[in-house]
Amino acid sequence: MAEPKDDDFLDDPERAEAEARAFETEEIDDADVELETLRAERDEMKDKWMRALADAENSRKRADKQRREAEQYGGSKLARDMLPVYDNLKRALEAAGDKTEENTALLEGIELTMRELSNTFRKHGLVVISPAVGDKFDPNQHEAMFEAPVPGTKAGEIIQVSAEGFMLHDRLLRPAQVGVSSFTG
Template sequence: MAEPRDEEFLDDPEAVEAEAYEAEMEEIDSEEAEIEALRAERDSFKDKFMRALADAENSRKRADKQRREAENYGGAKLSRDILPVYDNLTRALDAAGEKTEENAALLEGIELTMRELVNTFRKHGIEPITPKVGDKFDPNQHEAMFEAPVPGTKSGEIIQVSAEGFMLHDRLLRPAQVGVSSNQG
């Protein structure tokens, strides 16, 4: 079929209508493509935003956890360094023996100092581990300083406590130093 000339085209209303319809469809296709491109860009930005939001939340949680750990365990080194003071006060009380008129004031001073130290420990989350003779040895809380066969005991039983241990909140600050029975019966 031959191409219509411009005059013929103008005279044919159906051709004009078809041409307008075709132009309108091309415009709609172009707009739909543009809308799809905008939707894809929106989805990409939304995904990036959600990832950034999750990263920020994770960073906040991590910083909060680190702050809590620093608050709870930041003084662990100082706490370990003060434990010998506790040990020495305990030894002083043990060495002093019975309270007499001559040593009453000295013993009272040591006891008050010891009480204040224990209160300060508790205030900062430090709790003593005080095993007793006859308790079962726990490698998570006790350090075996020696093993010895002691009649009347079972293997793995604590036979002597050399030094108390300490926990800092839920972490072991220092294990209790103990002697353990090595009886095999």
């Protein structure tokens, strides 16, 4: 709006008053627009800040979860590689049979090694899954190596244990390998 001339107001006082009101209104409108613009920018910045804050919190939680999982399950490859050692020690004990004068020292050495390995497994959260003949087959912990109709058993019962299984904390590292009855008589 053009600046009013001083001599225009002298001729028409009503016009001068109207123009003064319009000039004030225009200043108020400009201030309102500027205030609304600043509020919109503030709200946009607050929204961006809140999102960045939430993003940072989510990243922190994700990193914390990954750290915990790495602590618990980071050794799973090594543990999996040690399972055949456990199996072989167990087979050696079973194959040796009863203690005799000749094999007592050897059997005691194998038993000691087996006990130490079992303690180390337990210390690191590795738990043996040791099903027994007659237990019910559980596909979450057992792997059926074969099925056979064995009289005197129910379908789904374990009839032979080929190898023990292992859990690492709450995860299955290796299922127990078993034979399962398919007898329905």
